[in-house]
Amino acid sequence: MLDKIALTLLIIGGLNWGSVGIFQFDLVAWICGGQTGIISRIVYILVGLSAIWCITLLFRDTSDTVTDGTVADS
Numbered sequence: 001m002l003d004k005i006a007l008t009l010l011i012i013g014g015l016n017w018g019s020v021g022i023f024q025f026d027l028v029a030w031i032c033g034g035q036t037g038i039i040s041r042i043v044y045i046l047v048g049l050s051a052i053w054c055i056t057l058l059f060r061d062t063s064d065t066v067t068d069g070t071v072a073d074s
Helices: 002-023 027-032 038-059
Strands: none
Touching: 002 027, 002 038, 027 038
16 A cells, blocks of 8 residues: 555656646645645655655565466365
8 A cells, every 4th residue: 555655646746847847837836835835845755755665666576466367266
């Protein structure tokens, strides 16, 4: 569950940076009251922490969780 939350926050952060790069428009700051607003800062911090968390995804062994999709007959 934490992985999905972190990935969702990273998607939000990526879309925000894309809008800053393309349109020079900071969507998070616009929604949350400016770049120095407390809510904006919390969102920026959560996105940063999510990025740190998602670094661990690169090094996890996921071969144990892969299934072939078949159902065993009882």
